[in-house]
Amino acid sequence: MAITAAMVKELREVTGAGMMDCKKALNETNGDMEAAVEYLRKNGQAKAEKKSGRVAAEGLVKAVIKEDKVAAIVEVNSETDFVAKNDDFQTFVADVANQVLSTNATDVEGLLSEAWNADAAKTVKEALTEKIAIIGENLNIRRFEKITAENGCVVSYIHGGGRIGVLIEAETDIINEEIKAALGNVAMQVAALAPKYVSKDEVSAEYMEHEKEILKAQAKNENPDKNDDIIEKMIIGRLNKELKEVCLLDQTYVKDGDLTVAKYIAQVAKETGAKLSVKRFIRFETGEGIEKKEENFAEEVAKQMGQ
Incomplete structure (x- = not known):
């Protein structure tokens, strides 16, 4: 049976697996679609390790809350x-978030060694490896945080379909x-606006000194004829302005x-x-800090389909 591009596209949409897979x-x-899905499940496992070296910089941020407290x-x-838009991947991310909700692990390594809540016969790492095999891309549980509000509540906000996620812990009666x-x-x-701190009280002395040195150098370069007293006043003004930007x-x-x-x-309290x-916040942005590889997806598709 002749395999068409439309069939490949349909299978990829169903499984999220790589095009050539x-x-x-x-x-x-x-050409049997159901059998092809089963084939990917059975035969993709060995390929997972080969994919582990590839850059995974897309994906999703997911947040879950239990009873406003955890x-x-x-x-x-x-x-x-x-x-990242594939339903199977999104379900997996939701399962990982629920795993974190019940975990006692403090880091990803500890989380990966736990029994997988969705199937206790495997570990989280084994579930991840299986998902890599099925989807056909390198996947990575990069980071997580967990909050338990003792004297208030937690709320979440997800922006851009999972591009940015935020948790806010508040103290409230x-x-x-x-x-x-x-x-x-x-x-x-x-x-x-991606603040770094809740308030000025959280700003470390090291951060303040570091920023003052940078601002001092900038001010002297811009105003070489100004004396030190004027430069000092300029630094204070600029530092206060910066703090208003980085403190929520x-x-x-x-x-x-x-x-x-x-x-x-x-105003709301009144x-x-x-x-x-507000006691604290956590902000995750997908792929922040990861160096992404620039690729021409159209050229890749054309090349692969021509093979």
């Missing part, structure tokens, strides 16, 4: 955005939809430019009668 599976099963956020990477909606707004602020509570609230985030939270404060 799909083509081979269809050839081996004489939350997990995880980043799972794939090689391409195509696979009232937990209702109004409070959670307000914290959701703060989570969107974190996603959009000092940022201008994106939904109301007349408020800072701190003033917005105080309106609801709650004692409300």
